[in-house]
Amino acid sequence: MPELPEVETIRRGLVDEVVGRRIDEVLARQCRVFQTKIALLEGLAGQVIRSLWRRGKYLIFDLDRCSFVVHLGMTGQLTLRDPRQMDSDGFLRHPTTGLQRTRQHAPDRHTHLQVALEDGNWMLYRDIRKFGRIYVFENEGAGLEKLLSRLGLEPLSEEYRLPDFLDRMSNRKLRVKSLLLDQRFVAGVGNIYADEALFEARIRPSRRVHGLRRYEKERLFASVRNVLERGLDFGGTSLRDYVNSDGELGSNQEELRVYGRAGLPCLVCGNAISKTVISQRGTHFCAHCQPSRPWKGP
DNA sequence: AACCTTCCCTGATGGC
DNA sequence: TGCCATCAGGGAAGGT
Numbered sequence: 001m002p003e004l005p006e007v008e009t010i011r012r013g014l015v016d017e018v019v020g021r022r023i024d025e026v027l028a029r030q031c032r033v034f035q036t037k038i039a040l041l042e043g044l045a046g047q048v049i050r051s052l053w054r055r056g057k058y059l060i061f062d063l064d065r066c067s068f069v070v071h072l073g074m075t076g077q078l079t080l081r082d083p084r085q086m087d088s089d090g091f092l093r094h095p096t097t098g099l100q101r102t103r104q105h106a107p108d109r110h111t112h113l114q115v116a117l118e119d120g121n122w123m124l125y126r127d128i129r130k131f132g133r134i135y136v137f138e139n140e141g142a143g144l145e146k147l148l149s150r151l152g153l154e155p156l157s158e159e160y161r162l163p164d165f166l167d168r169m170s171n172r173k174l175r176v177k178s179l180l181l182d183q184r185f186v187a188g189v190g191n192i193y194a195d196e197a198l199f200e201a202r203i204r205p206s207r208r209v210h211g212l213r214r215y216e217k218e219r220l221f222a223s224v225r226n227v228l229e230r231g232l233d234f235g236g237t238s239l240r241d242y243v244n245s246d247g248e249l250g251s252n253q254e255e256l257r258v259y260g261r262a263g264l265p266c267l268v269c270g271n272a273i274s275k276t277v278i279s280q281r282g283t284h285f286c287a288h289c290q291p292s293r294p295w296k297g298p
Numbered sequence: 299a300a301c302c303t304t305c306c307c308t309g310a311t312g313g314c
Numbered sequence: 315t316g317c318c319a320t321c322a323g324g325g326a327a328g329g330t
Contacts, residue, residue, distance in 0.1 A: 001322085001324075032306085032307090071324085071325090073323090074323055074324060075308080075309095075323095110308090128307080128308055128309070129306085129308050129309085129322090129323085130306080130308085131306075131307070131323075131324060131325080132324090133325090172301095173300080173301080174300080174301060178302090181324085181325095183324085190324070191322095191323065191324085239322095240309095240310095240322075279302085280302095280303075280323075281322095281324095282322075
């Protein structure tokens with residue numbers, strides 16, 4: 001499930017390969033992923049990609065006359081493919097780290113979009129569950145602005161400030177995990193990093209926001225940024241479908257402290273990690289390190 | 299307005 | 315072996 005660190009890793013892998021290049025051809029098959037007419041997608045051909053940036057979990061390609069926007073949803077993959085190179089049909093094991101890695105993949109039944117660049121490389125969009133969304137917005141329209149205006153604080157930017165974070169929490173009664181998942185609060189946090197941030201902040205996910213102490217909110221402010229930065233440092237978390245733009249896996253799954261560790265010993269206190277459901281999402285926490293009442297320690 | 303639930307989608311997995 | 319149920323979840327839409 002691509003969250004901010006995964007999307008940013010993909011952006012960094014793509015940016016030098018696509019910015020400044022002209023799109024030569026677009027192959028798109030009808031799919032609910034596309035929030036735009038196929039003709040508009042095919043109209044990207046001939047335009048130059050001027051910049052590639054990210055807001056929350058959205059990737060935005062600015063072209064000459066429009067913006068091409070990608071949200072990867074649950075299983076979306078955006079990868080580069082050089083048709084002159086050999087495709088990989090499986091996973092290769094990394095010789096030193098032992099991690100699985102791949103090379104480029106050929107298009108298959110889940111590849112919904114292929115974009116040819118002037119240098120012969122292709123950018124492929126693949127999405128098994130089709131929860132991803134792809135948009136094309138004309139430069140004149142306000143569509144892009146409207147889409148991005150729904151998003152909250154950008155955690156790895158200078159606009160991520162404690163006073164705003166606290167403001168947006170005030171008078172909220174929902175569970176703190178539900179708030180973290182709300183992209184209108186902080187943009188880019190998903191289920192994995194929400195659980196990891198709450199563990200680092202020593203806050204139980206089921207706590208109500210209005211019951212949090214000031215010092216707990218301050219810890220959460222920092223831990224959200226910390227877990228996202230760490231995820232980025234390790235190239236993202238590959239649990240199921242995530243690969244970067246070169247088809248390689250990230251390694252942050254090795255660093256997770258609670259997500260996916262139900263029943264295993266807490267790395268801090270040794271008690272078994274608990275699992276419950278909040279906002280229809282699997283939620284992992286340590287009942288000892290993340291007590292149900294305010295706690296200053298240790 | 300704020301909060302909560304349902305739904306979309308496919309592949310992996312486990313029980314019988 | 316085959317079949318079916320269950321689970322994973324981002325975000326839009328609809329309900330209270």
